[in-house]
Amino acid sequence: MAKILEMPKLSPTMEEGVLSTWHKKEGDDIGVDDLLAEVETDKATMEFRAFDKGTLLKILVAPGSQVKLGQPVAIVGAPTDDLSAFASLSAATGSPAPPKGEPAPAAPAAEARPAAAPAPAPQRKPSVVSVLDRTSYAAEAPVGNGGVSDGGRVLASPYVRKVAREKGIDLHGVLGTGTGGRVVASDLESMPAQAARGATALARVPPAQAPVVPVPAGDEPEIRPLSPMRKTIARRLTESKATVPHFYLSIDADAAGLVKIREQINAELAAAAGGKDNGAAAPLKVSLNDLIIKACAVALVHVPECNASFTPEALVFHKRVDISVAVAIADGLVTPVLRHADQKSVVAIAIEVRELAARARARKLKPEEMQNGTFSISNLGMFGIDEFAAVINPPEGAILAVGQVRDVPVVADGAVVPGKRIALTLSCDHRVVDGAVGAAFLAELRRLIERPLRVLTG
Amino acid sequence: MTRTLRFREALREAMVEEMDRDDRVFLMGEEVGYYQGAYKVSEGMLDKFGPKRVVDTPIAEAGFAGIGVGAAMVGLRPIIEFMTWNFSAVAFDQILNNAAKLRQMSGGQFECPIVFRGPNASAAQVGSQHSHAMEHFYATIPGLKVVAPAFPADAKGLLKAAIRDDNPVLVMESETLYGVRGEVPDGENVVPMGKAQIARPGKDVTIVAYSRMTHVALDAAAALEKEGVSAEVIDLRSLRPLDEDTIVASVERTHRLVVVHEGWPYGGVGAEIADRVQRLAFDALDAPILRVTSLDVPMPYNKKLEQACMPQADRVVATVRRLLARGRA
Numbered sequence: 001m002a003k004i005l006e007m008p009k010l011s012p013t014m015e016e017g018v019l020s021t022w023h024k025k026e027g028d029d030i031g032v033d034d035l036l037a038e039v040e041t042d043k044a045t046m047e048f049r050a051f052d053k054g055t056l057l058k059i060l061v062a063p064g065s066q067v068k069l070g071q072p073v074a075i076v077g078a079p080t081d082d083l084s085a086f087a088s089l090s091a092a093t094g095s096p097a098p099p100k101g102e103p104a105p106a107a108p109a110a111e112a113r114p115a116a117a118p119a120p121a122p123q124r125k126p127s128v129v130s131v132l133d134r135t136s137y138a139a140e141a142p143v144g145n146g147g148v149s150d151g152g153r154v155l156a157s158p159y160v161r162k163v164a165r166e167k168g169i170d171l172h173g174v175l176g177t178g179t180g181g182r183v184v185a186s187d188l189e190s191m192p193a194q195a196a197r198g199a200t201a202l203a204r205v206p207p208a209q210a211p212v213v214p215v216p217a218g219d220e221p222e223i224r225p226l227s228p229m230r231k232t233i234a235r236r237l238t239e240s241k242a243t244v245p246h247f248y249l250s251i252d253a254d255a256a257g258l259v260k261i262r263e264q265i266n267a268e269l270a271a272a273a274g275g276k277d278n279g280a281a282a283p284l285k286v287s288l289n290d291l292i293i294k295a296c297a298v299a300l301v302h303v304p305e306c307n308a309s310f311t312p313e314a315l316v317f318h319k320r321v322d323i324s325v326a327v328a329i330a331d332g333l334v335t336p337v338l339r340h341a342d343q344k345s346v347v348a349i350a351i352e353v354r355e356l357a358a359r360a361r362a363r364k365l366k367p368e369e370m371q372n373g374t375f376s377i378s379n380l381g382m383f384g385i386d387e388f389a390a391v392i393n394p395p396e397g398a399i400l401a402v403g404q405v406r407d408v409p410v411v412a413d414g415a416v417v418p419g420k421r422i423a424l425t426l427s428c429d430h431r432v433v434d435g436a437v438g439a440a441f442l443a444e445l446r447r448l449i450e451r452p453l454r455v456l457t458g
Numbered sequence: 459m460t461r462t463l464r465f466r467e468a469l470r471e472a473m474v475e476e477m478d479r480d481d482r483v484f485l486m487g488e489e490v491g492y493y494q495g496a497y498k499v500s501e502g503m504l505d506k507f508g509p510k511r512v513v514d515t516p517i518a519e520a521g522f523a524g525i526g527v528g529a530a531m532v533g534l535r536p537i538i539e540f541m542t543w544n545f546s547a548v549a550f551d552q553i554l555n556n557a558a559k560l561r562q563m564s565g566g567q568f569e570c571p572i573v574f575r576g577p578n579a580s581a582a583q584v585g586s587q588h589s590h591a592m593e594h595f596y597a598t599i600p601g602l603k604v605v606a607p608a609f610p611a612d613a614k615g616l617l618k619a620a621i622r623d624d625n626p627v628l629v630m631e632s633e634t635l636y637g638v639r640g641e642v643p644d645g646e647n648v649v650p651m652g653k654a655q656i657a658r659p660g661k662d663v664t665i666v667a668y669s670r671m672t673h674v675a676l677d678a679a680a681a682l683e684k685e686g687v688s689a690e691v692i693d694l695r696s697l698r699p700l701d702e703d704t705i706v707a708s709v710e711r712t713h714r715l716v717v718v719h720e721g722w723p724y725g726g727v728g729a730e731i732a733d734r735v736q737r738l739a740f741d742a743l744d745a746p747i748l749r750v751t752s753l754d755v756p757m758p759y760n761k762k763l764e765q766a767c768m769p770q771a772d773r774v775v776a777t778v779r780r781l782l783a784r785g786r787a
Binding site: 132133135157158159160161162178179184185 | 713723728740741742743744745748749750751753754755767773783
């Protein structure tokens with residue numbers, strides 16, 4: 001008995017994904033746990049593996065298609081199975097992710113209303129009441145294959161069909177505002193009858209997307225559809241700024257000692273590596289950021305009130321120090337989590353951060369490797385930034401923004417001498433971290449940075 | 459001129475007036491006489507008409523329903539009161555196989571001018587066996603007429619029409635409506651069966667209801683008005699014959715329909731209306747027809763579960779919102 005494979009939930013927050021590569025082709029035999037495809041989710045590129053064995057009878061979405069959770073992607077069964085029952089699932093479901101650099105057929109809403117994409121299989125999360133109430137499904141889950149398929153059936157209410165007949169409006173290609181893209185009566189009000197025949201005014205140029213200001217030819221903006229990661233960034237950071245009451249504390253620390261101890265450590269590491277002559281591998285180096293991660297971890301142990309999360313019911317003070325490290329990658333950023341940073345040596349941290357960052361850039365981080373941090377660090381020093389404030393990564397209670405080490409004149413013993421300073425800005429969730437607590441943490445962090453041996457000794 | 463009467467007083471007036479008017483009319487049922495009616499609908503009637511016309515029966519519904527049918531066959535015009543319609547289940551055979559069939563099976567030699575009446579559907583924590591919406595079972599039977607008034611004036615007017623009709627008529631009352639007050643016109647005012655009324659005019663959506671659910675629908679319409687949604691409420695009054703003209707005319711104006719009734723969602727009056735409207739007004743529909751019914755379980759005794767099970771105004775409002783919803787759900 002052939003059955004439909006649907007897009008599985010490959011990360012806790014996944015709502016859709018881009019099916020980037022098929023690893024099986026039609027006719028291939030599939031074993032349990034075989035790699036079927038790779039899916040780019042909001043978090044990473046995930047493996048989509050088979051739960052059952054069988055033969056891949058039909059692929060329903062082309063590589064590069066954007067696919068909603070639960071949407072059919074393939075049919076699996078025995079080679080002799082009759083697929084006529086699945087005829088309604090055309091081979092081209094899923095919306096092709098438009099090639100980069102080319103304008104999408106329609107601006108942002110193209111994402112929400114792909115012109116040729118059937119609506120996803122209706123996703124009901126039935127409550128007990130909705131299970132018992134057998135009367136209310138229809139409007140939520142419109143019948144038909146959703147939206148408009150080229151040459152296919154127009155999804156329009158009977159009343160709309162009647163009015164369209166009377167007015168001579170061609171509904172073909174029209175995508176309505178009703179559930180599932182059904183054309184409803186009020187959609188027709190915005191369609192002039194004479195212009196509508198043969199045109200697709202509503203679908204292809206919805207009023208909201210029509211350019212308000214004429215743009216000279218050649219100067220059209222480049223339209224980039226939102227990637228799953230970009231959507232996640234937008235959603236999570238908006239949620240953070242809109243719901244978390246941020247306040248910011250800044251402090252300047254003397255970084256001379258930190259710079260010096262880093263040089264000493266790296267000299268030792270180079271010597272050790274040179275002695276063993278381990279060939280082509282780049283010699284391991286500890287970065288200032290690695291030292292600051294370690295310093296933060298130690299400071300969080302000393303000021304545990306800063307290692308906390310707000311929940312509506314209670315404040316949560318974490319016993320573990322798991323630090324999310326912001327890593328810039330192409331088209332966005334991710335925050336892999338360095339677990340138990342307080343218990344790791346600076347060298348161990350350096351190795352692990354380097355490995356996490358490499359996999360982040362390759363989009364190979366697993367979702368769980370980006371979850372459940374207790375505190376974040378974002379460092380833009382390598383880009384020449386002196387100081388900045390970062391947006392909290394909920395549900396964490398604070399994030400530290402680290403600037404570059406600046407060469408500054410400082411007054412020591414009544415004389416102006418060359419010095420090194422680093423700006424540290426803590427963004428705090430005021431619901432859980434108060435000003436005095438944040439200040440105590442920054443003071444402890446500065447103390448550690450200015451006495452870097454304490455960083456190493458914990 | 460009108461007077462303010464309670465629902466039970468309006469029913470009593472109908473019976474008293476009809477018994478004054480026609481001495482073939484009599485009332486029979488459990489506790490209708492000496493106890494003055496289980497819900498005091500027949501209060502004072504024993505004193506006025508005596509025990510030959512206000513007859514107390516044993517707890518034997520099949521028996522007194524059958525006696526009523528026999529009395530109707532030979533020329534009397536009985537009003538049979540069920541203490542609740544739930545108890546008519548044991549008299550179902552008399553109603554289904556005798557009252558509803560006699561005219562046809564006798565080739566018109568017998569008529570059956572009988573009224574069965576009593577409270578129907580949910581009350582307040584009377585348990586699953588005493589909370590049935592029985593109208594769905596009866597409205598499906600050809601040979602019967604079924605009415606379900608929501609207001610005292612219609613209760614009186616429809617009961618009078620029922621008593622005067624030469625066919626079996628079932629009057630569905632409601633325990634929780636008996637105390638409801640309303641204006642009742644003086645004088646005759648027989649309300650024709652098979653005629654719905656617009657209880658509240660509106661233009662965005664039609665909500666069809668009857669009996670107690672008309673009040674729930676009106677509450678929902680008032681709440682929807684605050685959201686800028688204009689809901690038309692149609693009070694059916696009669697379930698069989700069904701006033702499809704009034705419903706269809708309303709749907710042709712609003713293009714959307716929600717049916718609200720007690721009782722289960724499988725089949726029933728709401729399903730019947732949905733069928734008729736999609737046939738008679740297919741081209742007028744701008745959205746699927748939705749129903750708000752009791753949930754698909756035996757009625758719970760627990761007060762909160764019972765409330766959750768019954769159709770409530772907020773569920774009607776949510777259903778209307780869903781009908782009017784925009785964008786991908």
